[in-house]
Structures are given as C-alpha cells and as structure tokens.
Amino acid sequence: DAGVTQSPTHLIKTRGQHVTLRCSPISGHKSVSWYQQVLGQGPQFIFQYYEKEERGRGNFPDRFSARQFPNYSSELNVNALLLGDSALYLCASSLRTVNTEAFFGQGTRLTVV
C-alpha cells in the first residue's frame, strides 16, 4: 500500500518565481495538511484540507495557497518566492481531522536562489 507521495523531491527556483508542489495522500485518507520545515526547527503548519475544503490555515502570507482535488490529492502554490521560503515542505495525510494519526510524505526540498 503506497504511503504519502510528494513531487518533486527537490526544486531550485529563483526569487520572484512561482512554485507548485504536489501531494497524493494514502488511499482512503480524506485530509491533507501542508507544513514548512526550516533547518533546525519543527514543522510549521500551513494549511489543512478535508473533503476539498480548507479547514485550517497557519500564519503564512497570502502568497501561499493550496487546494484539494476530488481524488483528495493536493497542491501547494507559492507565488513571488523569497529566499526565506527555502525549506522542506511536508505533506501529511490522515483519515479525518481530529484525534487521528497523521502520516507524512518524504517532502519537497525547495531552494530559492
């Protein structure tokens, strides 16, 4: 059974560009969350989607947006990239939204130069 899959695994972008990261959850999981992890810190919550609706949003600027598709996969978009956006972006899937284990993908390492 496939786990959470994310693509691409690595990405290098230039300041000001736009990036799209993709996530496929575990089969049967309807909730997808996105986290940003910078070096030396724990993951920081960006978005949660459940049944294609945004259920939660972290303290990130409007340059960050996301959506969830009918097959429960998800995209995270970041516009006008800044050097500070360089991080590991993690996707987590879970069966539901509360009191449930969240399983993470391998992440996308984004480097902004």
Next chain:
Amino acid sequence: EDKVVQSPLSLVVHEGDTVTLNCSYEVTNFRSLLWYKQEKKAPTFLFMLTSSGIEKKSGRLSSILDKKELFSILNITATQTGDSAVYLCAVENQAGTALIFGKGTTLSVSS
C-alpha cells in the same frame, strides 16, 4: 498561544544506553499528543497519546502522557545506532486543524 517545548535539544549517548526525551505543552482544549521520528526527510509516526497515564509501547520505545502536568516522555531502551534521529513531539490544536510541533530532540547514538 499553543506551545510545545522539547528537552533536551540534543543528546549523545552510547549504544545500549537508555534515554528519556521530554515534551511539555500548552494548548487550549487538549485533544492528542503525537511523537515522530525524523531521520532524513519524512517524520515517521511513533505514537499518539490521548489518555493520561496509559503507556504506549512499541519494541524498545515507550511513551506516556501526564495531562495534569502537561507533559509527555518518550523512552528508548537499549539504544542502537539506528535510533539516531530527530524526535519530534506535536500536539493537536483546539480546532483539530493542525499539529503544533516542538523544535525536536536530536539524538545521536555512538557505537
């Protein structure tokens, strides 16, 4: 503001030692506390704790939650080099929409 504090931030032990990692938290309307192991990229799920005083165990790893004192510990007995990783503690926020993570404890096990 919801907060998770882990200690120590780093730890170096010898193979065979027993270690205890600490996690204290402040969260409105506690739902659950989770432990993860992160070796390179993906945090790997270890335990989810919701009830106070009930130990969760998996092989050499165990964890317990104290809801009165607002902390949890993760114990690893007979450590092996493969236990070297960052151990992350997280609590579910009140709305159930996010996990709030601590900075993690970096464990290094030398042979």
